[in-house]
Amino acid sequence: RVQVNSALAELFQGRVEIQKIGNITPWGVSDVSARIFDPAGKQVIAVHGLSATASLPGLGWQLATRSDAPDLYISSVHVAHADVALREDEELGVTIAATFLPRPDTESDTPASAPDAGPRLHIGKVTFDGIWAHGHAPVSPPLDAELKHLVASLWQSPVDGYSLEL
Numbered sequence: 001r002v003q004v005n006s007a008l009a010e011l012f013q014g015r016v017e018i019q020k021i022g023n024i025t026p027w028g029v030s031d032v033s034a035r036i037f038d039p040a041g042k043q044v045i046a047v048h049g050l051s052a053t054a055s056l057p058g059l060g061w062q063l064a065t066r067s068d069a070p071d072l073y074i075s076s077v078h079v080a081h082a083d084v085a086l087r088e089d090e091e092l093g094v095t096i097a098a099t100f101l102p103r104p105d106t107e108s109d110t111p112a113s114a115p116d117a118g119p120r121l122h123i124g125k126v127t128f129d130g131i132w133a134h135g136h137a138p139v140s141p142p143l144d145a146e147l148k149h150l151v152a153s154l155w156q157s158p159v160d161g162y163s164l165e166l
Contacts, residue, residue: 007063011070011119013039014099028053038095042087045096049080049129069158070119077126086135086143094137102158118158126152 001018008016015037022031030051038044054074062070089095102118128150136142155163 010067011103012099013101013103014044015041024056026056028056036099038087038089038099040095042085042095044085044087044099046083047079047081050077052077068117072119072121073124074122075124077123079126079128080130082128082131084131084133084135086133086137088136088138094135100156120157121154122156123154126154128152 001021004018004021005016008018017035017037018032019035020031020033021029023029028051032050032052033048034046034050035043036045036047052074053076059070059072059074062072084096087095089098092098100121128147131147131150132145133147134142134144150166153165
């Protein structure tokens with residue numbers, strides 16, 4: 001858990017804090033609880049009962065050998081419950097949008113990172129049994145909604161941005 005938190009801390013502007021890992025194998029994890037914080041340190045997501053299928057040695061290899069631009073592929077993720085808090089952000093609309101942006105390279109002596117630097121994330125299938133979304137986004141009324149059985153897929157890269165299919 002500590003090693004995973006440490007590896008994730010280097011990738012994103014926000015912070016992923018794994019609180020519990022119930023079971024771990026070379027092919028994935030189960031019974032995971034985690035909290036995700038926006039760049040200002042405010043919690044934006046809490047997940048409980050997460051399981052994921054992926055090649056953990058492959059993910060580790062990507063993080064170790066391509067730390068500037070790892071290709072992270074997770075074939076499936078299942079979440080029993082997620083609590084999602086929306087907070088306004090002047091630049092991106094909601095703070096959750098900045099949470100998974102690549103962390104700026106502060107240790108480099110070069111003037112700018114390569115335009116394609118940063119993690120590439122692909123999650124083939126994400127299933128949420130329940131999501132409670134609440135908060136406020138710009139130009140909208142306050143949100144307080146519960147979603148049941150949401151299925152999605154996600155792609156993210158520094159070059160192509162985000163793609164979410166529901």
